[in-house]
Amino acid sequence: MDQTAATDIPDWGPFGKPLFDEPGTRALSRVGVVDVGSNSVRMVIFDGAARSPAYFYNEKVMCELGAGLSETGRLNPRGRERALAALRRFQNLAVDLELPGLHVVATAAVREARDGPDFCDQVKAETGLHVEVIDGEEEARFSAQGVLLGWPGAYGLICDIGGSSMELAEIGDGQVGRRLTSALGPLKLRDIKGGRRARKAHIKSTMEHLRDQLGPQRDRLFLVGGSWRAFARLDMLRRGYPLNVLHEYRMTTKQVRETIKFIEKNDHEKLRSQAGVSSSRMSLIPYAMDVLARLIRTFKPKDIAISSYGIREGLLYEQMSQELRDRDPLIEASLFSESKDARLPGFGRNLYDFVMPLFKSAPPSSVRLIKAACLLHDVSWRAHPDYRAEVCFDNVTRANLGGLKHSERVFIGLALQHRYRNKREGNRFAPLYDLLDEKGQKDAEILGKAMRFGAMLWMHNDANMGRLKFYPKKRELELYLPEAAAPLFSEVAEARLNSLANALKSDTRVIIKG
Numbered sequence: 001m002d003q004t005a006a007t008d009i010p011d012w013g014p015f016g017k018p019l020f021d022e023p024g025t026r027a028l029s030r031v032g033v034v035d036v037g038s039n040s041v042r043m044v045i046f047d048g049a050a051r052s053p054a055y056f057y058n059e060k061v062m063c064e065l066g067a068g069l070s071e072t073g074r075l076n077p078r079g080r081e082r083a084l085a086a087l088r089r090f091q092n093l094a095v096d097l098e099l100p101g102l103h104v105v106a107t108a109a110v111r112e113a114r115d116g117p118d119f120c121d122q123v124k125a126e127t128g129l130h131v132e133v134i135d136g137e138e139e140a141r142f143s144a145q146g147v148l149l150g151w152p153g154a155y156g157l158i159c160d161i162g163g164s165s166m167e168l169a170e171i172g173d174g175q176v177g178r179r180l181t182s183a184l185g186p187l188k189l190r191d192i193k194g195g196r197r198a199r200k201a202h203i204k205s206t207m208e209h210l211r212d213q214l215g216p217q218r219d220r221l222f223l224v225g226g227s228w229r230a231f232a233r234l235d236m237l238r239r240g241y242p243l244n245v246l247h248e249y250r251m252t253t254k255q256v257r258e259t260i261k262f263i264e265k266n267d268h269e270k271l272r273s274q275a276g277v278s279s280s281r282m283s284l285i286p287y288a289m290d291v292l293a294r295l296i297r298t299f300k301p302k303d304i305a306i307s308s309y310g311i312r313e314g315l316l317y318e319q320m321s322q323e324l325r326d327r328d329p330l331i332e333a334s335l336f337s338e339s340k341d342a343r344l345p346g347f348g349r350n351l352y353d354f355v356m357p358l359f360k361s362a363p364p365s366s367v368r369l370i371k372a373a374c375l376l377h378d379v380s381w382r383a384h385p386d387y388r389a390e391v392c393f394d395n396v397t398r399a400n401l402g403g404l405k406h407s408e409r410v411f412i413g414l415a416l417q418h419r420y421r422n423k424r425e426g427n428r429f430a431p432l433y434d435l436l437d438e439k440g441q442k443d444a445e446i447l448g449k450a451m452r453f454g455a456m457l458w459m460h461n462d463a464n465m466g467r468l469k470f471y472p473k474k475r476e477l478e479l480y481l482p483e484a485a486a487p488l489f490s491e492v493a494e495a496r497l498n499s500l501a502n503a504l505k506s507d508t509r510v511i512i513k514g
Helices: 077-096 108-112 116-127 136-150 195-214 226-239 253-265 268-275 285-299 311-318 329-341 347-359 364-376 388-398 406-420 430-435 438-457 491-504
Strands: 030-036 040-047 054-062 102-106 131-133 156-161 166-172 175-182 220-224 303-307 467-471 476-482 507-513
Touching: 030 077, 030 311, 040 077, 040 311, 054 077, 077 102, 077 116, 102 108, 102 116, 102 311, 108 116, 108 131, 108 136, 116 131, 136 156, 136 166, 136 175, 136 220, 136 303, 136 311, 156 226, 156 285, 166 195, 175 195, 195 285, 220 226, 220 285, 226 253, 226 268, 226 285, 226 303, 253 285, 329 364, 347 364, 347 438, 347 467, 364 406, 364 438, 388 406, 406 430, 406 438, 438 491, 476 491, 491 507
Parallel strands: 030 102, 102 131, 156 220, 220 303, 476 507
Antiparallel strands: 030 040, 040 054, 156 166, 166 175, 467 476
């Protein structure tokens, strides 16, 4: 078989030539960033296709640098010690991993504390790391760029809540618009005197001031930050939601209100344990949910989405060319995965061309999923044959991929299951199928069975592997094979074609042409 690399293929149709192996993009294939926040200090090392990076390394230390800042005006002494220890460790890891350097940014606590500059000087002296202290508007911009990394076409309002501050930013048409910062972080709210009544009055007043500056915001609300992710886990627990993936998790304003009541009525320690939320994070939930309740009441978003991408991903996005930013993160990641793991890199494009006659009327939102499935159809071939179908489904539904709704994860997962197994009944993933409507499940089955059959016609990348024609009204499926591919149409291949025809409720006709 011809092992032509995916990047050597000149024509990639509507998706463009992959960029992950371009010289400028390769420089972003291993990038380390550190976020010194008011509540935690985290290092992330991104790896792989920069447009949809994998997390090569991800470590967080809960330091609470901003605890007590409102009263003392200084960083929490114990938190400062822990943050310094974390940064020493991160710098040593970066050296051992031969990273070109670490990009370190500090947010609200360090920028507001009287001893913030002294802390940065100490970090420089002890580790050699330069800490860039960013203001609130810049923090909001980076967080919004992180969301754009995951959703290139996203529009709406970003809300990033940290320990000591909360940032808002508008996004639309791939751009970050107006940006605002406020002191509505849980650590700050915890220090307000007068109990919950005083705290809620302060939140209401601050939120109305933010609304007056931003104006109406009736689009999607994207929630960024650890406290929001913890709240989403509790919402999943209440709803019995089957897919434990936070990125692109959706909530309605009604569901948010119901979860707030659920938290208020139940034992927090029990909820924390069941939802997998840390004790330190759970202690901030009461303050964060008061902010969230007022946020949705003030801005009235049409729906709410959780983003696992934020300031750290925004720092990576900052370094991307516009050409790379404009790419679909799902397709770029799928191309990278195929080039790295498939037995025949480049065949996914042939397979895509082969199956598309079955989906002539598919909208662009579905076409990209079909493309991704074809690129990923063979990347799990090393798994044991008895488990390939499950491995495929598990990988794609839980993978760190941007630009995918939960229902779209299930669509690709089901298609890949049917790529390796004729039937999907009787496995542990059945509860997830209902995240996809009945038509989506049927289309995924058809796609999977088409890929299962098409994979029998493996030929070198520039060969004519044949083509399908489907006549929905007549319920006829035709296969046109060139003579060179005819020997590949074996008994097993014929059985797979018939299985595809059964899914389409069609008769088959095979035509071999010289």
